[in-house]
Amino acid sequence: MWADNETSEDLLGFKVHADLLIDIIKDESVLPITIGVFGDWGSGKSSILQIVKDEFDKEEDKDSLCIYFNGWTFEGYDDAKAALLNSILKELEDNKKISAEIKETIKEKAKKLWKSVDWMRGAGMVMKNIALPAVSAYFTGGVSLVPFAIQKLSELGDNPEKIIGKLQSKEGQETFKAFFKSQEEDKKTINAVAEFRKDFSELLEATNFKRLVVIIDDLDRCSPERIIENLEAIKLFVNVSKTAFVIGADPRIVKYAIEHKYKNDKEIEEDNSRIVIDYLEKLIQLPYSLPRLSESEVETYISMLICKKEIGNEKFKIVIEAFQKYRLKNKYSAFGLSEFESILDADDFSKVKDNVITIPALVPLITNSLYGNPRQIKRFLNTFTVRKRLAEVASLTGFKDSVLAKMMILEYSEPKLFKKLFDWQIVQDGIPKEIGEIESICEEKEIEKISEDLNDSDFKEWNKPKVIKWFQIEPFLSEIDLRDYYWIARDKLENSITSGSMIPPVVKSLFGQLLPDEMPAAVTKDILSNSFQQLNNIEKEAFFNLLSSNIKRNPQQKRLYDIFTIMLEEKIDNTAQYYIEALKVINISNIEPAVALRLSNFKSDPIIGDFLINYFQGGKSPASRSFNLKK
Structure with missing residues (x-):
């Protein structure tokens, strides 16, 4: 298992980003400066900031004082300025330099x-x-x-x-x-x-220091009010000579916080995007956005994580040293098994090889499914490891790790199709004929031709480039009994891996924005258009799961239905499927007539129409009567 914490141990080759930031900060001609290290939730911001801090903390660097300030830790303080100043003064008092x-x-x-x-x-x-x-x-x-x-x-x-x-x-x-x-x-x-x-x-x-470096991390985990207070506290120090503030955050969360600050100012709301840009530009002189990991970087990261787990921390130090030297000469190729073989003894290499061997073929799918996100990759591997252990403890015979990895990729990236495959195999003794039919369609043809053939078949919903690629990569599943693989994943069949994971802050923030009961439909549509559509697929999936779980727990909260219904009206992908799954477990008596009346507009919808007609059919509840009113 791998801990989900920031670390200064660089398994990503991200030290190059940290070195760039350090080089800029050490240039006295650019101080004072505020740098924004921007990236999605789990993209590696905290680890880069930790590398920066470790570099400035070295005793031989007598010219620098570096302070790490966690905005989330100080969420309970009544004043962010006081919390920040307290951290700086305490560090000055305790610093050995x-x-x-x-x-x-x-x-x-x-x-x-x-x-x-x-x-x-x-x-x-x-x-x-x-x-x-x-x-x-x-x-x-x-x-x-x-x-x-x-x-x-x-x-x-x-x-x-x-x-x-x-x-x-x-x-x-x-x-x-x-x-x-x-x-x-x-x-x-x-x-x-x-x-x-x-x-x-x-x-x-x-103090005789040439520079004060203040690192502010986890800003995007704070409430909107607290984010603004922290930003205002930073502004207090802006333009103080010899200072460098380095802020790590998901820029979308900061954007929401600024919008929240000015939400009651009508004049500003009319030009909302401009005020957000102006606010950030005045505060942050240098925005630095982290790139998503490439396929070679994902392969390297997974291989390094597995290698460390198999050989232990002490032996892994020589691998880290070799990796750092390798990256100086080659920034584009994967650092994996061929490099490990020349570094490790035969026994250690054998252990690593047994666990890494299936990874390279699946890397393109993992990269696309997890959006090159280090945190998602680590959690994917943790779930993979737990399931492997469960298979061993349960003495499952003929169990293949490569099949498990491939099945988990589908589960993670396309949970609806994962559930569909479950439904097929459960009535066919684990070997669904449909898999063989789709694999036949997907073999040895141009992607355009495959797409046409799938559209002309009974498998239109599988017609996605990522899913086609999934079918084309070994191991093929047409002759595999899938029952054991679904048995160890049975706890996730209802909610998928993503819903069981920690919800990204950007999703929590968006959900909170949409919750007010009095919000006009036009404003809701605008937020969905500008914010929801900017999420990646994993974040959209997390949003749907969050909305679904809330409506199941609070079936009488009308606003939750409104959000779902507006998403239907806006024709947002996958809304109907999630709405159906949620409604299946909700008692009709908990649904307000106004909600049912609005849903009656979707009677002819090709996805949700028939379900709604059957759902509200023949009922005596006020909701059923409203749905079936003649218009």
Whole structure:
């Protein structure tokens, strides 16, 4: 098994990215700078940042101080600026590179910095916890702060006279004065920020370091509000000489957070994309996007993971050294069995070979199915290993690892087809004739011809380039009894591997965006068009599973049906299949008549129509009556 943690051990050849970042940061002419290391969830951002930190932490580097700040760890702090400053000052106090005399100087200078942060922190809490609740309470008759009240307040505009006219009360006058006073406080805040930067620059001068490197990781795991607070905290340090901030995040999550920040500003919402771009460009001078792994990199990564597991950490050190030398000369070829043979003794090589031998042929499918994502690859291998062990413990005879790997690729990338194959084999003693028929169609022809033949057959749903490639790669399955392979995967037949995995933050964020009950259909469609369609297939699958599991647990929550129905209206691929699976386990009595009435528009839909007609047929529930109303 492989741990799903960041590591400075480079099995991906990603050190080249870390070295580039280090080289940029060490160029004094570019400081101060803020660098955004962008990539999908699980793409290797944290490991690259760990390599950067380890390089700057070396004792021989007397010119650099590097601080690692996990935005997610500080989710519970009331103020991100205080959390960030606390991390920096604590590191300065504890750092072995700094003498005791200089540490005393730092402590003295830090007192003034804390006063600035405490003032800004207090001003923010007053505005957040006193001014806004007071105004919203006016609109809601004393009810605590709610989104409706904030929306009402924003509709009054920014003209003080209008606000007074609307409030029309002594309480309104007092509230206005509080807001007017806050404008004066804003001026003080601007001065406090400038003063803070000056004081912080002086503190850095006292340390004698040439550069302060602050790494901020896991920003995309935070709530939208916390992401913005962390970004605003970073802005506090922007333009302070000798500093480099390196931020690791999925840019889509950050985009959602910025949109969330301005969601009640109508003027900004009209040009939403521009405000997001402007915000990021002002904060991040150098965006650096990580590429997805190529096929050779995926083969190398899998081979290295297996090699380490088989021979142990100590022996693996020589493999890592050889890999690093190899990458200096050859950045494009896979580092695998042929290289291991020249490094390892015969026994160790034999163990590694037995486990790696089936991998190269499957690499193109693994790469495409898992989108070159290191975390997904590692979790795929963990599941593969568990199932291999289960087969051994259960003493399954004739069990082939290569068949298991091939079946898991279908399960991971096409769970609906995986379930279809299960349905075929269960009534044919494990050897479905359909597999042989499709394999015959897919052999030794141009892809265009194969596609035409599948369209003219009973297997239209299998007509996908990735699936065709799956059929063409050995081992072929037409004579294989699949019952054992489905037996060890039986816990996943309902939900597939992806739904049992941790949900990507970008999916959680999108789901949260779509949940508000009062959201207009037009806004929902816009979010689906701009955000859902940008997800890769694994993330889309995770979104459908999240939506399905929520609707099964909360069958009376109308908003969940609305999301599904709007996705049907927008003709989003696979929506009908997931909606059908969810409705099968939901009691009709839990469905509101309005939901059923809207679903009646899909009676003639080729995928979901017949199911809906049978589902609502002859029922006496309000939902059934609504569905069957004559229009």
